[in-house]
């Protein structure tokens with residue numbers, strides 16, 4: 778019964794339901810997830826010093842584009858937010874706005890010890906964790922400072938997760 782949908786009433790709503798049903802079925806679902814996993818575009822947004830390591834990951838030696846990750850200038854065309862280490866309350870507000878502007882499906886990668894449990898700023902009055910400001914993290918990558926290889930490893934794990942995700946809502 779869960780695989781059946783009832784196309785009644787409003788034609789536009791019925792078409793939306795049919796498109797959602799189709800997009801969540803194999804092989805279209807596999808194709809969609811494969812495309813999403815290798816088209817991860819983070820907005821240019823840096824919260825702290827781990828941003829320098831992310832810059833190294835994006836540069837020539839590690840070349841983030843080989844993994845399908847292309848830093849992008851607009852949050853409205855981005856689908857992965859990278860929280861780079863410590864996040865102050867002031868930057869957390871900006872991060873939340875950027876996250877809300879990103880279209881679905883969207884993902885969050887938090888890198889560095891500071892984004893996991895506060896790191897060296899664990900008892901600071903003005904730093905917060907992503908979970909405290911309503912930013913759901915899909916993958917945490919530890920380290921202080923984090924190495925570009927670790928970011929690459931985290932990205933590969935996130936891609937694996939995306940390719941095994943279940944369904945989407947349209």
Ligand code: SF4
Nearest residue numbers: 862889890891921922
């Ligand atoms: S984890 Fe280390 S390198 Fe990263 S933001 Fe915190 S202090 Fe800086």
